Amino acid sequence: MSLNLASTIKLSDGRAIPQLGLGVYLSKGKEGEVAMQHAFKNGYRHLDGAQWYRNEAEMGRAFHASGLKREDVWITTKVTNHGYEKTLRSVDESLAVAKLDYYDLFLLHSPNPGRELRLEAWRGLIDAQKAGKVKSIGVSNYGVHHIQELLEKYPNNLPVVNQIEYSPFFQRNEIVRECLKHDIKIQSYSPLGKGAFVDLPELKQIADVHKKTPSQLLIRYVLQKGHIVIPKSVTPSRIEENADVYDFELSGQEIAKLDALETGSGVTWDPTKAP
Ligand SMILES: NC(=O)c1ccc[n+]([C@@H]2O[C@H](COP(=O)([O-])OP(=O)(O)OC[C@H]3O[C@@H](n4cnc5c(N)ncnc54)[C@H](OP(=O)(O)O)[C@@H]3O)[C@@H](O)[C@H]2O)c1
Numbered sequence: 001m002s003l004n005l006a007s008t009i010k011l012s013d014g015r016a017i018p019q020l021g022l023g024v025y026l027s028k029g030k031e032g033e034v035a036m037q038h039a040f041k042n043g044y045r046h047l048d049g050a051q052w053y054r055n056e057a058e059m060g061r062a063f064h065a066s067g068l069k070r071e072d073v074w075i076t077t078k079v080t081n082h083g084y085e086k087t088l089r090s091v092d093e094s095l096a097v098a099k100l101d102y103y104d105l106f107l108l109h110s111p112n113p114g115r116e117l118r119l120e121a122w123r124g125l126i127d128a129q130k131a132g133k134v135k136s137i138g139v140s141n142y143g144v145h146h147i148q149e150l151l152e153k154y155p156n157n158l159p160v161v162n163q164i165e166y167s168p169f170f171q172r173n174e175i176v177r178e179c180l181k182h183d184i185k186i187q188s189y190s191p192l193g194k195g196a197f198v199d200l201p202e203l204k205q206i207a208d209v210h211k212k213t214p215s216q217l218l219i220r221y222v223l224q225k226g227h228i229v230i231p232k233s234v235t236p237s238r239i240e241e242n243a244d245v246y247d248f249e250l251s252g253q254e255i256a257k258l259d260a261l262e263t264g265s266g267v268t269w270d271p272t273k274a275p
Helices: 029-041 056-066 084-098 115-130 144-153 175-180 201-209 214-225 236-243 252-259
Strands: 008-010 016-018 045-046 074-079 104-107 134-140 159-167 186-188
Touching: 008 252, 029 056, 029 236, 056 074, 056 084, 074 084, 084 104, 084 115, 084 236, 104 115, 104 159, 115 134, 115 144, 134 144, 134 186, 144 175, 159 175, 175 186, 201 214, 201 252, 214 236, 214 252
Parallel strands: 045 074, 074 104, 104 134, 134 159, 159 186
Antiparallel strands: 008 016
């Protein structure tokens, strides 16, 4: 499998998202901005932010300082406020805060506020996309029943991605199967278990064979599964380490060993079962 840092995944709307991105939850202020700039200098072309992280301004400043062309960078954010008007208003706010003309991807951060509000929020994102304020639209933390709701109500405007917690320890098979059936790509968040997995001996054993770290192993695992992955770090050496995952390949047997680590639970919130 010939993957590299420029590898992209083709979305159902025809656009190509860089398969590896930098997660920026808790990357704030000068530290966050410098980390994002460091990522751009080291070949990352994709940032994953959210209104809730309160660092869209940092994402915008890091991009503007990078000297990169807008079309060569992928910037994602997520809407917290649900409902139609609130969503439209918050898209404008997110653009203003980051000083951007458009976002590449806007996600509904979670299905939490209930059916009516999330469907109205989805209509808001469809209209923001029509207005050119956001190029692609998707969801996050959607369970199978939330995806089915969109299939019923907006069969011609399905999300291009569902961003969920995903790692060998929490593989979300049902959700993944349902999404892929409808060409909704999976974005893996917390691929390192928020740092909890980076020293586990069962990972180190396999990583050592390849002279790699457990973090690199976990990221490579998601890449070989064909999903998008957004590890977070504000540490320059780790930002580089997490992108240095293209000079080795996991065998089928190693992937199977990692698959066997499934625990059925994750390390953070799980709104996928919300009514
Ligand atoms: N949609 C959602 O609901 C949702 C939820 C959670 C996360 N996310 C997105 O997914 C991104 C990633 O998930 P996450 O931030 O929860 O966790 P993560 O990427 O699994 O782990 C990040 C943690 O691991 C540490 N780390 C990173 N690289 C490392 C390495 N090579 N060696 C050792 N430690 C390392 C980081 O420390 P330092 O930063 O100190 O280096 C940080 O503490 C988020 O930033 C966010 O963009 C989305």
